[in-house]
Amino acid sequence: MDLQLTDKVVVVTGAASGIGQATARLLTEEGAIVVGVDRDPVDTGLGARGTAVQADLTDPATPAQVIATVLEQHGRIDALVNNAGGLHARSSFLDITDEQWLATFDLNFHAARRMSRAAVPVMLDSGGGSLLHVGSDSARLPEIGNMDYAAAKLPLLALSTSLATEFSPQGIRSNVVIPGPTRTPLYDRPGGFGDQAAALWSTDRESAITRMVTEIRPLLTGRIGQPDDVAQVVAYLVSPLSRQVTAAEWDVDGGALRRI
Ligand SMILES: NC(=O)c1ccc[n+]([C@@H]2O[C@H](COP(=O)([O-])OP(=O)(O)OC[C@H]3O[C@@H](n4cnc5c(N)ncnc54)[C@H](O)[C@@H]3O)[C@@H](O)[C@H]2O)c1
Incomplete structure (x- = not known):
């Protein structure tokens, strides 16, 4: 199937790792010109025509700078994938500091809000975009271990629907993809969520991940997700093939949420 993404300019945040890296790679393979934004160097997945922008998305000044760079280099923006995010395993509400709450919201909500604010006027000028x-299944499955992250991912749903309501009539669609547990460096990097959960449960990283997808989040597919599972849905949703899809949420979670 041709996703009709040839020469489309797509900004992907969090493109140095995991789901964002897989998304950047797939979109590039589909012919898009990808701008990968990350606090870490984006050194794979962008092809010859892509652009890497190294920046901290929790800095309120970053989104306008990123969008200005995209315009300067590529002249337009057809789609924005607000993917950057992350979490720390928590042991109790009582142990989460005010600074930690604010940092979690800055990364998982305000970065996407600010990037959208910077990108929408450019999309309006060129007649539309995506x-x-x-998001995360955690938004609907809050627990002790993820409570600030769950709370910060929830308003993304309201933001997306509000953006869709205001701007779909002008050609800008807005949608959310909801991954469930997905095997990325978020789990596997040393000191990452896998190690943090292992420390909380007094076990090793592999056992902690197994417990996550069998007890905490039993997955109907019987396998943890892979970055490409999510990237393939993202690619469809930013492509013109999904032109009738807006204000929607797509679960890519192995049935963790199994919503009716
Ligand atoms: N992996 C999962 O199980 C899972 C499940 C549900 C939702 N998600 C969501 O999917 C998205 C991608 O997660 P992932 O698993 O690929 O994680 P990851 O840790 O592999 O990748 C996240 C990327 O975001 C970048 N990033 C983090 N903070 C940043 C900042 N301040 N400025 C710029 N870049 C920053 C990191 O450098 C990294 O490259 C996140 O929004 C995450 O919340 C992941």
């Missing part, structure tokens, strides 16, 4: 926000 906004895609990467």
Whole structure:
């Protein structure tokens, strides 16, 4: 199937790792010109025509700078994938500091809000575009271990629907993809969520991940997700093939949420 993404300019945040890296690679393979934004160097997945922008998305000044760079280099923006995010394993509400709450919201909500604010006027100028926000099953399955992250991912849903309501009539669609547990460096990097959960449960990283997808989040597919599972849905949702899809949420979670 041709996703009709040839020469489309797509901004992907969090493109140095995991779901964002897989998304950048797939979109590039589909012919898009990808701008990968990350606090870490984006050194794979962008092809010869792509652009890497190294920036901290929790800095309120970053989104306008990123969008100015995209315009300067590529002249337009057809889609924005707000993917950057992350979490720390928590042990109790009582142990989460005010600074930690604010940092979690800055990364998982305000970065996407500010990037959307910077990108929408440019999309309006060129007649439309597609906004895609990467949420989390945690927003609907809050627990002790993820409570600030769950709380910060929830308003992304309201943001996306509000953006869709205001701007779909002007050609800008807005949708959310909801990954469930997905095997990325978020789990596997040393000191990452896998190690943090292992420390909380007094076990090793592999056992902690197994417990996550069998007890905490039993997955109907019987396998943890892979970055490409999410990237393939993201690519469809930013493509013109999904032109009738807006204000929607797409679960890519192995059935963790199994919503009716
Ligand atoms: N992996 C999962 O199980 C899972 C499940 C549900 C939702 N998600 C969501 O999917 C998205 C991608 O997660 P992932 O698993 O690929 O994680 P990851 O840790 O592999 O990748 C996240 C990327 O975001 C970048 N990033 C983090 N903070 C940043 C900042 N301040 N400025 C710029 N870049 C920053 C990191 O450098 C990294 O490259 C996140 O929004 C995450 O919340 C992941």
